[in-house]
Amino acid sequence: MPAKTLQWLFGALMAAFLIVPLLVMMPLAFTSSLLLVYPIPSFSFRWFVELFTLPVWQRAIVNSLIIGFGTTALATVLGVLAALGLRRRLPMIGGLIRTLFMLPMVVPAVVLGIGMQILLARIGLANTHLAVIIAHTVVAVPFVIVSVSGSLAGIDRRVELAAASLGAAPQRVFSKVTLPLAMPGILTGAVLAFATSLDEVVLTLFVAGPNQRTLARQMFSTIRDNISPAIAAAAFLFIFGTLLLAAVVLIVRRKKEVATI
Amino acid sequence: MQVRPIGQPYPATEKGNGVAEFRIRFDGVSKYYGQQCVVDKLRLDIEKGEFVSLLGPSGSGKTTLLMMLAGFETATEGQILVDGYRVNDVPSHKRDMGVVFQNYALFPHMSVGANVAFPLQMRGISKAEIAGRVKTALDMVQLGALSERKPSQLSGGQQQRVALARALVFEPRVVLMDEPLGALDKNLREQMQLDIRALHQRLGLTIVFVTHDQGEALTMSDRIAVFNKGKIEQIGTPRQVYDEPATRFVAEFIGETNLIAGTVEVVEATSVTIRMNGGNIVRVAGTDGLAAGQAVSVSLRPERLSLTQVSGTDASLPGNTISATVTDCVYQGDHLRVQLTGAGDASYIVRLDRRSAEPQRGAQVTAFFSPEDCKVIAS
Amino acid sequence: MSGKSFLQKSGPLLLVAPLFLFICLFFIWPLGSVLTQSVSDNAVARLLPETAKVASSWDGQSAPAEGLQAAFVTDLRAATDEQAVGDMVRRLNSAQSGFRTLMSKTLKAVQDKPEGPIDLVALDRKWSQPQYWKAITDALSPTTDRYLLAAVDLMRNDAGEIISQPPKQTINVAIFGRTFWISATVTIFCVLLGYPYALLITVATGWKKQALLAAVLLPLWTSLLVRTAAWFILLQEQGLINSALMDLNIIADPLALIFNRTGVIIAMTHVSLPMMVLPIYSVLLTIPKNLMPAAASLGAHPLRAFVRVLLPLSFGGIAAGSLLVFMSAIGYYITPALIGGAGDQMISSFIAFHAQNSGNWGMASALGIVLLVVTIILYAVYERLATQRERSA
Numbered sequence A: 001m002p003a004k005t006l007q008w009l010f011g012a013l014m015a016a017f018l019i020v021p022l023l024v025m026m027p028l029a030f031t032s033s034l035l036l037v038y039p040i041p042s043f044s045f046r047w048f049v050e051l052f053t054l055p056v057w058q059r060a061i062v063n064s065l066i067i068g069f070g071t072t073a074l075a076t077v078l079g080v081l082a083a084l085g086l087r088r089r090l091p092m093i094g095g096l097i098r099t100l101f102m103l104p105m106v107v108p109a110v111v112l113g114i115g116m117q118i119l120l121a122r123i124g125l126a127n128t129h130l131a132v133i134i135a136h137t138v139v140a141v142p143f144v145i146v147s148v149s150g151s152l153a154g155i156d157r158r159v160e161l162a163a164a165s166l167g168a169a170p171q172r173v174f175s176k177v178t179l180p181l182a183m184p185g186i187l188t189g190a191v192l193a194f195a196t197s198l199d200e201v202v203l204t205l206f207v208a209g210p211n212q213r214t215l216a217r218q219m220f221s222t223i224r225d226n227i228s229p230a231i232a233a234a235a236f237l238f239i240f241g242t243l244l245l246a247a248v249v250l251i252v253r254r255k256k257e258v259a260t261i
Numbered sequence B: 001m002q003v004r005p006i007g008q009p010y011p012a013t014e015k016g017n018g019v020a021e022f023r024i025r026f027d028g029v030s031k032y033y034g035q036q037c038v039v040d041k042l043r044l045d046i047e048k049g050e051f052v053s054l055l056g057p058s059g060s061g062k063t064t065l066l067m068m069l070a071g072f073e074t075a076t077e078g079q080i081l082v083d084g085y086r087v088n089d090v091p092s093h094k095r096d097m098g099v100v101f102q103n104y105a106l107f108p109h110m111s112v113g114a115n116v117a118f119p120l121q122m123r124g125i126s127k128a129e130i131a132g133r134v135k136t137a138l139d140m141v142q143l144g145a146l147s148e149r150k151p152s153q154l155s156g157g158q159q160q161r162v163a164l165a166r167a168l169v170f171e172p173r174v175v176l177m178d179e180p181l182g183a184l185d186k187n188l189r190e191q192m193q194l195d196i197r198a199l200h201q202r203l204g205l206t207i208v209f210v211t212h213d214q215g216e217a218l219t220m221s222d223r224i225a226v227f228n229k230g231k232i233e234q235i236g237t238p239r240q241v242y243d244e245p246a247t248r249f250v251a252e253f254i255g256e257t258n259l260i261a262g263t264v265e266v267v268e269a270t271s272v273t274i275r276m277n278g279g280n281i282v283r284v285a286g287t288d289g290l291a292a293g294q295a296v297s298v299s300l301r302p303e304r305l306s307l308t309q310v311s312g313t314d315a316s317l318p319g320n321t322i323s324a325t326v327t328d329c330v331y332q333g334d335h336l337r338v339q340l341t342g343a344g345d346a347s348y349i350v351r352l353d354r355r356s357a358e359p360q361r362g363a364q365v366t367a368f369f370s371p372e373d374c375k376v377i378a379s
Numbered sequence C: 001m002s003g004k005s006f007l008q009k010s011g012p013l014l015l016v017a018p019l020f021l022f023i024c025l026f027f028i029w030p031l032g033s034v035l036t037q038s039v040s041d042n043a044v045a046r047l048l049p050e051t052a053k054v055a056s057s058w059d060g061q062s063a064p065a066e067g068l069q070a071a072f073v074t075d076l077r078a079a080t081d082e083q084a085v086g087d088m089v090r091r092l093n094s095a096q097s098g099f100r101t102l103m104s105k106t107l108k109a110v111q112d113k114p115e116g117p118i119d120l121v122a123l124d125r126k127w128s129q130p131q132y133w134k135a136i137t138d139a140l141s142p143t144t145d146r147y148l149l150a151a152v153d154l155m156r157n158d159a160g161e162i163i164s165q166p167p168k169q170t171i172n173v174a175i176f177g178r179t180f181w182i183s184a185t186v187t188i189f190c191v192l193l194g195y196p197y198a199l200l201i202t203v204a205t206g207w208k209k210q211a212l213l214a215a216v217l218l219p220l221w222t223s224l225l226v227r228t229a230a231w232f233i234l235l236q237e238q239g240l241i242n243s244a245l246m247d248l249n250i251i252a253d254p255l256a257l258i259f260n261r262t263g264v265i266i267a268m269t270h271v272s273l274p275m276m277v278l279p280i281y282s283v284l285l286t287i288p289k290n291l292m293p294a295a296a297s298l299g300a301h302p303l304r305a306f307v308r309v310l311l312p313l314s315f316g317g318i319a320a321g322s323l324l325v326f327m328s329a330i331g332y333y334i335t336p337a338l339i340g341g342a343g344d345q346m347i348s349s350f351i352a353f354h355a356q357n358s359g360n361w362g363m364a365s366a367l368g369i370v371l372l373v374v375t376i377i378l379y380a381v382y383e384r385l386a387t388q389r390e391r392s393a
């Protein structure tokens, strides 16, 4: 076989290795079988019905939405403020603070989970939705900072100076120029924060009580204890939900571009 | 000139108030970045309706001066007065100055119309009036049809004109431009030079224009301030800075020149005689407080020199003469550029009319010029 | 003279402050708690304040004095928090076996007789042996290094010297070893698969390039849980891989792919691969395209040109990717927990087990600290490499 063919064969196999696992899940969400296996005997919505009617799943979905939106709000506000602050050169400490903010991405989740459980119990927040939101925010905030810092770095400083020279006071420079230009990064950060919260399992294991079980947490124990096609249906919701959110962001961004006369 | 007391509000709308005869005055303004002095105790007055160019090599502090005037940088010492008011502590959004940046700094998320409307909205002007003024401003720069477009959908020249319209639409006291034409190609740049000049005359604008293109400065300005290392070397009309450079730096920076070192021999009533290195004696008009024995340079513009094929000193030639040998001659389209070597290995550049006969390389010639066509620079 | 107000100058700090406080409170403090938890030992001291007061009067060799025994009984009478008592018993039993039965007997006696002295030795002969009392007095100090030592299979002997634990009880070093081994294997697979793949993306053009890039980015945007669940489906006994192989008559019986090392490594490699490909790809992008042809024109065999030119230039990318993959791999919990068998659980699983199933927070925290320290060191190296590369670029 010529080297060229071999090369592309390798590429195709690798791409398949990367992508196929993402795809096998989808059809199984619509199986009528009790087992999570191929071939699919017939097409059915029964697992989605189970997801939306069985109290455990129902509750998990609601919890995931509450915690997801809570995390998105908290992480976005804190992250955007910090990214704005880090934009100016803070001599010496700027780099240190940024590293500190990135650290939650690196620290093993289990270690952070133990600490969180000890601390949240000590301050009386154990087994509350707020506790889970706080835990998720800690790990979601780096994503917000990275994406907002990126879009802020792309803003030409002179555009803001121009706005000031044209008579805009600092607050109006911010609201009319800086914020709109940073908006794509802020929206991306918010979506990433939501996706992070949706997918978080380990911290949730430690800080959530039975009333805060999230969809991811529920999927985790279902896979471990009594695997059923319900997890395929849940995974379908996961992917679908993230895609939907990404689409909404894209549309909003497009709209904004048109709307600003 | 009277200075309004510090703390008295700087009026946002009042233009010219009879107190100050100058629109802008830099009064001993310095700017330091750490230990580095970028602008050095600078004094400069700019009159109402004047077009002043700041011309100088890269890093000479032109942008810094403009940024201090616009309020983006603070002066380390000295005061900046606008219409007699001290503006050092007035934030930029209250200074009422239109700034055009080199890269235009248009708002990428707003349409052309919204960009131009922005300064008017900031001033709380009614919607109806804004619409009218935006249209007038865009028509003025021939962009009336493109007001719905985004800046990214415009060519460089069009973006430049939007930036101009945006800086003019609110009738600022002063318009500041930092190399606004730097990014345009040569033809467009020359067209825009004429357009801006025309707008300046029509609207009676006060313009401070930064450039490092001397041709641009000479074409457009009422006065040119030549910058070097944070100082103004000379300020004057284009004719003054070209014909009567005050310093060696100005003579070399603006246009091409022959600088010949020498010593003052005799000071007379209206002229001086100078012995140039190499032995030639020349007479130069004007005395300028020179004293016999002083070391000087003579600046001699290449186009003010004439050539004759006759060698040796010819009494029939007017003014000063220099004997030399032709070492090179290049045809440059609009002129002939001749290089000469004279006594003491001094070399001269001469610019001849393109219709002149081309001198042969190695030919013995005499270069001559009148005492009024050269300038003595103390060195 | 400055035209800036106080607010403008301190503005950046004010903006950073909320997140800074939040991170200190809910990130630094929890990690600090883990650290203190790993050295704290107050399960016993908390309940036995009276005993602690008189403990120093006992020489630790002879049978304990009356006073110590009386103080102990007083403390037990005062202890009403059942969970705390349970913690204490567990702690004592871990230092000296036999304490569980001894204590339940003693506690019952104390409950039955709420007043007056109790003859402990009469109750159980064990109370006459010094080692039980020694266990109690040793446990009275509020800090201890026993968890941290145990986390790396060390302990103190009676003389207080640090020695290795008896071979039967050593497990943690083996688990750390397993964790590093699995992570290293995954890292190596990622390099071997990821480098050529990144190279392929670099040379590809048009739709092929887009497709190859999309194949790396898509998994990165997909939930980790979903990816792990997907491997569960693929690898299980009746899973797609086994049924495909059996349908093709390549194998007769299903391969064991799940709940073992093979499955863990396959799934973890899949999850980590994008983290390897992207840094390598970004470095390869910066290498001028004409270097390889240039080397060839100078007479280098392609393989030699690769080893002498391309590989050294892209080393930064490989190092960054490997550190990233290894660093995240040693902290993995979900994938081994769902795909691995009992012998493939990594350190995170044991930390979670100690914390959640056996309530041994000291041990969990100590193991966590070791893992944390390793991770932070790797991260520091990674940052160093990154800033070096930035500076040289």
Ligand SMILES: Nc1ncnc2c1ncn2[C@@H]1O[C@H](COP(=O)(O)OP(=O)(O)OP(=O)(O)O)[C@@H](O)[C@H]1O
Residues within 6 Å of the ligand: B033, B038, B056, B057, B058, B059, B060, B061, B062, B063, B064, B065, B212
């Ligand atoms: N923010 C700053 N910090 C430190 N030094 C600066 C800063 N801004 C400018 N400088 C320095 O001040 C000097 C003058 O810069 P300035 O931008 O005013 O020059 P310029 O005359 O506009 O040059 P050019 O023609 O290249 O635009 C330069 O040496 C520059 O390095």
Ligand SMILES: [Mg+2]
Residues within 6 Å of the ligand: B062, B063, B064, B178
């Ligand atoms: Mg400049």
